[in-house]
Amino acid sequence: MSRKLSKEEFIASLKFLNNEQGLKNDYLYDVYSFIYDGLTDISNSKETGRSFEVNNSELVFYVLGEYLYSIRGLNEEQINKFVENEKIKESMCNVVADKYISLSIYNHEQTRLTNKYFPPISSMDLYVNLMLNILTNGQIKDKSNALLIDFLSKTLSIARCILKQLCDGYETEAFALWRTLHECECVLILLDKYKDPLISTYVKHMQYGMIFRQGETDNELNNKIFAQLKEEMKHYELKSKDMKKYIEYGWLLSIPDVDKIENFKLNFRDGVETLAGLHDYSDIYMTSSEILHGSPLLIYSNKTYFHMLTIINLYESFFRIERVFESLFFPKINEGARDKYLEMKKLYFSHLISIHKREVDTFKNYMRKK
Secondary structure, three states, rough: OOOOHHHHHHHHHHHHOOOOOOHHHHHHHHHHHHHHHHHHHHOOOOOOOHHHOOOHHHHHHHHHHHHHHHHHOOOHHHHHHHOOOOOHHHHHHHHHHHHHHHHHOOOOOOOOOOOOOOEEEEEEHHHHHHHHHHHHHHEOOOOHHHHHHHHHHHHHHHHHHHHHHHHHHOOOOHHHHHHHHHHHHHHHHHHHHOOHHHHHHHHHHHHHHHHHHHHHOOOOOHHHHHHHHHHHHHHHOOOOHHHHHHHHHHHOOOOOOOHHHHOOOOOOHHHHHOOOOOOOOOOOHHHHHHHOOOHHHHHHOHHHHHHHHHHHHHHHHHHHHHHHHHHHHHHHEEEEHHHHHHHHHHHHHHHHHHHHHHHHHHHHHHHHHH
16 A cells, blocks of 8 residues: 655655755655645545555656756756745646656556567567677777767667567557668678778768758868868769768768669669668568658558567568677677677577567468458
8 A cells, every 4th residue: 555755755765766965855845745645635536436556656756857857957046946936836746746647547558469578579688688788888899990889789779679669569660660770780781791991981971961960160170071072972973962862872882893783873772772682671661661751551550460570570680780790899899798698699599580480470370361
């Protein structure tokens, strides 16, 4: 049974959640206490038709969060005036109570087809988690290609976001995000395959992109780089209207004999995806793009279908990303992390392959029955 926290318990909770000095403990407890009593009255009222227990942890989080956001940027004198204003205090109590009732008691949740304990989710998450720890926790000895470390880390983070969205019941949204993952994996495959000078060229075009998005600038270095960009475009006989296209995809032109490839274009589908050898995913990529751009497919979608489709394509992308990880970064990992990774791969990689096969078979059976 939930009970109201004493002031001492409340202050101890504040210290646990936020070690910041100078919190107005008496003020915050008054806010908490007023809201708790109000929520209890609502729970006991027959008019609501629903009784509930107040979750003290969540309520304290709401109170503390609202307060810290409200006083952000204020000096001590302004904070004191804020605390002394009864109208602001009353307003804060109402806001926190509304948020608690709406988001903790009557929170809308999607129908969920899976959870984080489901092996296709948890097994992938286990593997991605260790890879992220290796990339971001200082376990790579040679950081000469820091951009690639950041790129791969972001790619793996996207994979983890997809898993999270599936667990939360957002299947179509997860499949739309797979589109971004697919774009990243294609770039990584090319950078791994051709390495330098392609990697250096890609970094240069990232720099071009940053300058292009910042707009006009008087910065001498940026102006010099921008002039270099224009000279390169002139070399490739590209017009001013092609600048954005060149910035995003011009790095592909440093791939040997790329101009001899039939139907090659400076875009994703006929450029990056095709050169990465993943053009067979083009139709799936286009379906994901339709969802991303708000087509009827997004609104009226089959949750089960997109759940299975996302899992399968996520696994296939991950297998390719893992190969890039081993090729580009495994030799640079500290010995202890390398041993840990090899042990995990020995235990779980075949497990991931088995899961993928099982999910593909399940999907095929599902489609046959439709």
